[in-house]
Amino acid sequence: MLEKILKKASWSDIIISLVFVIFGFLLAYHPNEIASAISIILGGIFIVFGVFKLVEYNSNGKTDNYLLGVGAVAVLAGIVIMFCSGIIMSIFRIIVGVWIIYTGIMNLHTVTIWKDYKSRLWLISLIGAIVNIIAGIYVLANTGAILQTIGVVLIIYGVIDIVDRFIFIRKVENYIKS
Numbered sequence: 001m002l003e004k005i006l007k008k009a010s011w012s013d014i015i016i017s018l019v020f021v022i023f024g025f026l027l028a029y030h031p032n033e034i035a036s037a038i039s040i041i042l043g044g045i046f047i048v049f050g051v052f053k054l055v056e057y058n059s060n061g062k063t064d065n066y067l068l069g070v071g072a073v074a075v076l077a078g079i080v081i082m083f084c085s086g087i088i089m090s091i092f093r094i095i096v097g098v099w100i101i102y103t104g105i106m107n108l109h110t111v112t113i114w115k116d117y118k119s120r121l122w123l124i125s126l127i128g129a130i131v132n133i134i135a136g137i138y139v140l141a142n143t144g145a146i147l148q149t150i151g152v153v154l155i156i157y158g159v160i161d162i163v164d165r166f167i168f169i170r171k172v173e174n175y176i177k178s
Contacts, residue, residue: 006168007169010165010168010169011165011169013161013165014161014162014165014166017157017158017159017161017162017165018158018162019158020154020155020157020158020161021154021155021158021159021162023151023154024150024151024152024153024154024155024156024157024158025151025155026151027147027148027150027151027154028147028148028151028152028155029151031143031144031146031147031148031151032143032144032147034147035085035089035144035147036085038085039081039082039085039088040082042078042081043077043078043079043080043081043082043083043085044078044082045078046074046075046077046078046081047074047075047078047079047082048078049074049078050070050071050072050073050074050075050076050077050078051071051075052071053067053068053070053071053074054067054068054071054072054075056071057071089143089146089147090143092146093139093140093143093145093146094140096139096146097136097137097138097139097140098136098140099136100132100133100135100136100139101132101133101136101137101140102136103132103136104129104130104131104132104133104134104135104136105129105133107125107128107129107132108126108129108133110125110129111125111126111129
């Protein structure tokens, strides 16, 4: 009985991981379209939440100004999210790209310290710093880089989890016997 329950749970985990893999492929190959869809959905949720709060404010006799404020801010945030998603993603991309480049430059400074101490680690640090700087430039230059990276990570996670679940399904009998 326990074996059957564990196998059913594993199959549901496999289905969830397949959804992650599919979403990862969508993010990796269509990042801008997915970002637009997410911003529309998220903006819509904010607007609906805000409208509910405004209706609640009106139905309470207009005495709770907190509901008015929350409702108005949520509606405005929803509109901004829906129609300014490109700007929001660009700002986020610029911040992340600059941060990665900054980290690479700081690592170059560390390389000079390692080299002064005649350590062999300076070459590894140099390669890492150069990779950071190139990655930061790539993020700045490529509008979908962050979403593509998240997509690739989701694909890797999903595949690893699916493999793990299949191994578990095959070995669950041994687990229960022990």
